[in-house]
Amino acid sequence: MIIFSKVNKWYGEYQALVDVNAEVKKGEVVVVCGPSGSGKSTLIRTVNRLEDIQGGQILYNGHDVYGVDSNLNTLRSRVGFVFQNFNLFPHMSVLDNITLAPTKLKGLNASYVKTKALELLDMVGMSHKANAYPNQLSGGQQQRVAIARALAMEPPAMLFDEPTSALDPEMVGEVLSVMKSLAKEGMTMMCVTHEMNFAREVADKVWFMDAGRILEVAEPETFFQNPTHPRAQSFISDIRA
Amino acid sequence: MLLNVIDILSQYWELFLIGQYPHGPLGGLVNTLILASLALIIAFPLSVLLAVARTSPYGIFRHPVTVWVYVMRGIPLIMIIFWTYFLVPSLIGRNISGFTTMLCTLVLYQSAYLCEIVRGGLQSLPAGQTEASRALGLGYFRTMVFILLPQALYNSIPSLISQFISIIKETSLGYIINAQEMTFAANQVNNQLLVKPFEVYFILAVTYYLLCFGLTQLAQWFERRIDTKRQGDALIAT
Ligand SMILES: Nc1ncnc2c1ncn2[C@@H]1O[C@H](COP(=O)(O)OP(=O)(O)OP(=O)(O)O)[C@@H](O)[C@H]1O
Ligand SMILES: [Mg+2]
Numbered sequence: 001m002i003i004f005s006k007v008n009k010w011y012g013e014y015q016a017l018v019d020v021n022a023e024v025k026k027g028e029v030v031v032v033c034g035p036s037g038s039g040k041s042t043l044i045r046t047v048n049r050l051e052d053i054q055g056g057q058i059l060y061n062g063h064d065v066y067g068v069d070s071n072l073n074t075l076r077s078r079v080g081f082v083f084q085n086f087n088l089f090p091h092m093s094v095l096d097n098i099t100l101a102p103t104k105l106k107g108l109n110a111s112y113v114k115t116k117a118l119e120l121l122d123m124v125g126m127s128h129k130a131n132a133y134p135n136q137l138s139g140g141q142q143q144r145v146a147i148a149r150a151l152a153m154e155p156p157a158m159l160f161d162e163p164t165s166a167l168d169p170e171m172v173g174e175v176l177s178v179m180k181s182l183a184k185e186g187m188t189m190m191c192v193t194h195e196m197n198f199a200r201e202v203a204d205k206v207w208f209m210d211a212g213r214i215l216e217v218a219e220p221e222t223f224f225q226n227p228t229h230p231r232a233q234s235f236i237s238d239i240r241a
Numbered sequence: 242m243l244l245n246v247i248d249i250l251s252q253y254w255e256l257f258l259i260g261q262y263p264h265g266p267l268g269g270l271v272n273t274l275i276l277a278s279l280a281l282i283i284a285f286p287l288s289v290l291l292a293v294a295r296t297s298p299y300g301i302f303r304h305p306v307t308v309w310v311y312v313m314r315g316i317p318l319i320m321i322i323f324w325t326y327f328l329v330p331s332l333i334g335r336n337i338s339g340f341t342t343m344l345c346t347l348v349l350y351q352s353a354y355l356c357e358i359v360r361g362g363l364q365s366l367p368a369g370q371t372e373a374s375r376a377l378g379l380g381y382f383r384t385m386v387f388i389l390l391p392q393a394l395y396n397s398i399p400s401l402i403s404q405f406i407s408i409i410k411e412t413s414l415g416y417i418i419n420a421q422e423m424t425f426a427a428n429q430v431n432n433q434l435l436v437k438p439f440e441v442y443f444i445l446a447v448t449y450y451l452l453c454f455g456l457t458q459l460a461q462w463f464e465r466r467i468d469t470k471r472q473g474d475a476l477i478a479t
Pocket of ligand 2: 040041042162
C-alpha cells in the first residue's frame with residue numbers, strides 16, 4: 001500500500017531521512033517510534049507530500065507520489081491524515097468540517113454527504129456534537145472529529161502523526177479506542193505514536209527510527225522483548241524507566 | 242463661545258450635514274460618509290485580491306504588488322491626490338469632479354494599507370490550517386477561499402474599522418481639490434461668517450471626533466469578541 005524505496009530528504013544541509021526502505025502492506029497497522037528528532041514526522045509527511053523528498057521513490061496505492069504525472073490534490077484526497085494538533089477549521093461546525101472535502105472535491109449531493117458524515121460521527125462517538133464548533137469541544141473530541149474528517153474521503157489508508165500527544169492523559173483512551181476499531185475493520189494505518197500499549201495491542205509491525213534511518217522493523221512482541229539494535233534497546237529501556 | 246457654537250449650529254446645521262443640497266451639490270457630513278464608505282467598499286475587495294497576490298508563492302504576482310504597497314505607503318496621500326487630480330483628466334481627456342478624484346485616490350491609497358491588514362490576517366493563521374486543508378486535497382485557491390480568508394477577514398475586522406476611521410479623516414483632504422464634504426462645508430460656513438473661525442472649526446473637529454470615537458468603540462467591541470473566541474480556540478488546540 002505504501003512503499004518507501006531509498007528515500008532521502010534534506011532540510012538544507014541536514015539530512016532528515018537516510019535511505020529509507022520500508023513497506024506498509026494493505027490492511028497492516030504500522031507503528032513508527034523513535035526518539036525526538038529522529039524523522040518520524042518527516043517520514044509520514046512525505047507520503048502525502050506535505051514534505052518533498054530529494055531522492056528515492058514512494059508508491060502509495062500503486063501511484064508514484066513524486067511522479068510527474070501524479071495529481072497532488074487527487075493524491076492527497078486519497079490519503080487520510082491526522083495531525084497532532086487536530087487542526088480542525090474553527091470557523092466551521094463539526095459537520096461542515098467533515099462535509100467540506102467530499103462536497104467540494106467529489107461534488108456529491110449535499111444530503112448524501114451529510115448522511116455519510118453523521119455515520120462517521122456516530123462511529124467516533126461524536127454525533128451529538130454535529131452542530132458544535134471546534135472550540136466548544138475537548139481535545140479528545142476534536143481529535144475524534146479530525147479522524148472522522150480524514151475518513152470522509154474514504155481513503156484506502158490513514159496516517160497519524162502523534163494523534164494523542166497533545167491530549168490530556170484522560171482523553172488519550174477515547175482517541176486510541178477509535179483508532180483500534182479502525183484497525184479492527186481492516187484499515188491500513190501508519191501511526192507515529194509513543195503509546196506503546198497501543199503498539200503492543202494493535203500493531204502488526206513496529207518501525208524504529210533514529211537519525212533519519214529505520215533501524216529496526218519487527219513485530220511488537222519481538223521489538224519490546226528482544227530489540228536487536230543497540231539504539232532500540234536503549235530506547236526501550238528509556239521508555240520503561 | 243458655547244452660545245456661539247449653538248447659534249452657528251442652529252443656523253448652518255444643514256450645510257454641515259448635507260452641504261448645499263438640494264439647491265446645490267450634496268456635501269457635508271453625509272458626503273464625507275458616502276465618500277469614505279465608497280472608498281472602503283471599492284478598496285476592500287481590491288485589497289483582498291492584492292493580499293492573495295502578495296502572499297502568493299509565485300513571484301510574478303507577489304513582486305508587483307509588493308512594489309505597489311511600498312510605493313503607496315511611502316508617499317504622502319496629498320501627492321497621490323495631486324497626481325490623480327492632474328493625471329486622470331489628461332489620461333481620459335475630460336475633467337472629473339473633486340469627489341471622483343478623491344474617491345479614486347482613496348481607493349488606490351487604501352488598497353495598499355488594507356492589503357497589508359489582510360496579509361497580516363492571513364499570515365497570523367496557524368500553518369496547521371493550510372496543512373490540514375491541503376492534506377484533505379483542497380487546492381491552493383479552495384484553501385484560500387474556504388479556510389484562510391474567512392478566518393483572516395474575520396480576525397481583521399477591528400483593523401478594518403480602524404482603517405475606515407483613517408479614511409474618514411483622509412476625506413477632509415478632499416477640501417483642497419474642492420471635493421464636497423464636511424471640511425469643505427465648514428469652510429463655506431466660515432467664509433460666510435468670517436469672524437468666528439474658532440467656533441466653526443471646533444464644530445468640525447467635534448463632529449470628526451464623535452464619528453471616529455464611535456467607530457473606535459465598535460472596533461474594540463469586535464476585538465474583545467474575537468479575543469474571547471480565540472481564547473476558546475486556543476484553550477485546547479494550541
Ligand atoms: N522545516 C524544517 N527545517 C529544518 N529542519 C527540520 C524541519 N523540520 C524538521 N527538521 C529537523 O528534522 C529532524 C527530524 O524532524 P521530525 O519532526 O521528523 O522528528 P520527529 O521524529 O517527528 O520528532 P518528534 O518526536 O519530536 O516529533 C529534526 O532534527 C528536525 O530538527
Ligand atoms: Mg514529530
